[in-house]
Amino acid sequence: MNVLIVEDEKSLALEMDEFLSKEGFIVEHAWKKSSAEEKIFVNSYDFILLDLGLPDGDGFDILKQLKATKDRDDAVIILTARSAVDDRIKGLDEGADDYLPKPFSLNELLARMHAITRRKHKLEKNEINVHDFLLNIQNRTVSFGEERLNLTKKEFEIFNYLVLNKNRVVSRMSLTEHVWGDILEVNSDSNFVDVHVKNLRKKLASVSPTDWFETVRSIGYRINC
């Protein structure tokens, strides 16, 4: 899958590039509105990660132009540090697939990209296999063979997030923010997430060994597969 990062902040674009490349994406950059428009005109992308504040114009214009073009199905995720309240609504109204305010966690970005992929290509299965466990994203259930595991909403959310970010460390912080949202001033280094992970692991381990479900020291968790 190919991704176009439209971002004038080069170091940020390079970090995203590094991360997404490791995930197997083919990444291209555009630093300016004009070059982005050129690239979009020539190629079609699976994902366009769009910054709004570009040196030579507004990212919204790119979005508008793209949505006006026929037969283009590029998924657009707006990434912005601009904090105008109506930007989010405007972005989604204009046809963006998602909106992620800066600063964001790369894990969160990846999870959103997976979610969009599933939504766009309905043919793709709504189920993910993890060591004989079957995650059904649609019904939000986890089963092992015939047996359906009785997970709480939050436990499923945690499991799903870790699976989407498989083979990489997901920090407690990122996990907390994903599950509880951006609750202001809520202690991000709390152990609430640990309690849920412990319960989740217990439920998984009751049917099958979970040595692939790793605790990464003081940082967070990783699911290897």
Place this chain on the structure above:
Amino acid sequence: MKLQVKFSLYNAITKIAIILVLGSIILFSLDRLAYNQLDNRLIKKKNKILEHLSNNEIDSLLNKEQSFTDYNILKEEFIVLTDIADNQSDSTAKVFTEKREIEGDVEVYRILNYKFSYQKNWYNLEIGETMTALQSIKNSIRFYMLVVLVAALLITLVADFTFSNFLLKPFYLIIDKKINLVNDPSHYDYQNIPTSTNDFKILDNSINSLMRKINTLFALEKQFIANVSHELLTPISILSTRFENMLNTPDIPVEHENKIYSSLKTLNRLKLIINSLLLISKVENNQYLKTEEISLKQEITDIHEDLEDRIADKNITYKADLSKDFQFTGNKALIHTLLINIINNAIKYNVEGGSITISDKAEAEKYILTISDTGTGMSAELAENAFDRFKRGNSEENGFGLGLAIVHSIAKFHKIRVDIKSEEHKGTSISLFF
């Protein structure tokens, strides 16, 4: 008191005063005039009698001593002549008012008393003229004057009121449209209120230019907030993505890994602080809409779901008994933030095994929501400064400074009054007046 009412009151009071003064002057001079007239007539009559005086005349007058001028059945006047001792010296005429009984009827008369000598004999002449007619004329004049004056008073009052109403109408329009009804400076109507009064024109224009200034400042502030957030949040996102990538580098020493993670946490804290400050600024800059229908009960249920594990973790007894499903219009996300901050504080500063009670009360015009906890509480001094940004409750890492500042600005934005009652080591109770 309204200016118009003051004007009308002033008018009424001055008019009543003028009427009272004028009325009493008129009545007084009327009295004087009438007496003068009467006295002159009496004197003329006396002179006439004295002119035509003869023995015959005197005899006839003396004989009639008891019976009065019989041609005058209405007893409007009388003449009495009496013979008196001869050693009088005084001969001036005296005029006075007195009650007299004439043929059985008591009436008030104006009487001229005159002593004179005729052929060495002294006589006392009294000429009386009834005052009844005069009195009744005086009464009716008084009555009509009163009626006319009161009518004039009422008419001028109504005229005054109508005129001042007409005159002050643009003023009240300016006050209403440009001051009282303005909530959001960005939707201010700059159109001038039509008036021919210069002073109001000046007022109108001054308010307009003030509003223009405020709006420019608001727009500048909005721009500034957007810039600041961009300038601050972009470097944070560069750093945090970089740290995230570093964390996923294989084989980094544990020691470094820990440092990287704690840097990430520090960055996250910075992000939370900036976002909190931005939120407050945006609320104060009126960047949010207040158009959603919000059910307070629903919000509290949602928040409870979100915070359930925190409540359970501290073994807190949570009780939310709302008697009424209060609905109002506002910004849902902001109200959610407001409530979650209060309830989260109630959890954070609670003791192990404490309790949180959410209750409500519907009063005549207000709906009051109270969130009480059995936590550590604050001193009176702290409670007073609780809404101040950057003031910190205790040395814990996440002070409630910004949390309560957010509560304060959101509440203010929605015109909700917030009351804090707190007692150290007993708990805090926060009431919201909707």
